[in-house]
Amino acid sequence: MSTGLECEFIEVQGLHNGFPLHFMIMQSRNCPVGAWDWREHDPVVTGPFRSQREAELYLERRFANPGGFGDSSVSIEELLTDKVLHGLIEKQLGRAIDRPLPPDQTTDVTHRVMRNGGFIVGKYPLEHHWSIKSGAAGEPWRAEVRRSWAKSDPVLLAGSLAILRDRSGIRVELAPEPNGDAKLLDQAEDMLKSMIGRLYPDEGVSIGLAHPLRSEPDDGPGI
Known part of the structure; x- marks a missing residue:
């Protein structure tokens, strides 16, 4: 039986020496019903992982089945426009995330x-x-x-x-x-x-x- 909690896998491109890192974010059981953004209410954040598959295995081993999940891939620039997600990832990493320089190639x-x-x-x-x-x-x-x-x-x-x-x-x-x-x-x-x-x-x-x-x-x- 699933918990029905929201769950998302996030890939942040280029976050570690040009390579992506993956995170899992799961809704807290204490999140108010009908909350506008469940991510603002002390969600569970795990990672970083080297791949989404590694994150999925961690979910299977450590958590009850949420009944489904979403996944998305964002650049660092996109991450910086999402104040909530940006804050969660920085807190999990334990460091600030800097805006990268523009690319050399078009x-x-x-x-x-x-x-x-x-x-x-x-x-x-x-x-x-x-x-x-x-x-x-x-x-x-x-x-x-x-x-x-x-x-x-x-x-x-x-x-x-x-x-x-x-x-x-x-x-x-x-x-x-x-x-x-x-x-x-x-x-x-x-x-x-x-x-x-x-x-x-x-x-x-x-x-x-x-x-x-x-x-x-x-x-x-x-x-």
Whole structure:
């Protein structure tokens, strides 16, 4: 019979000399029912382990069956944005976790930024709706702007984007489709810089366009 307690396995990438470390976090039996974040209520934290399998074996040998578990893998930068998880891992390690230097080689961090900034950005500004989502396997991320969530509304700006990072800074390669509204590009740049800054504060961000857009949207043929 399972305990029904929440249980998560966390991999933190590059935490030990460039290699990942794994941790297990289990809900305390004393956690208040309906707590907004069970991790804030004195959970059991074990680790570090060299692999998730090692952590799972530790769970099997030392704890009652929780009835299931979740698992996730985060970079150190992502860990630092989660105040609760960051505190738990630092306490378990017994040392502070420093923000790593940017990589020497150019790295595509689009997925990392988007999953922390929000796949659906929502209204930005209030009169427009932004949607940023991943494509099929091997396809680039795509951004779309409409006046509302209704799919019947025309797309005002759309295109692919990639966010690349190295020691020289972060650059966004934005390839809007030719029939987009150029007036929305400044707003797109502000939104992207805000999302990137959440994960990578104090790093320079530049945005490059694959080609220019016209200054006015096409409202269709005149009558």
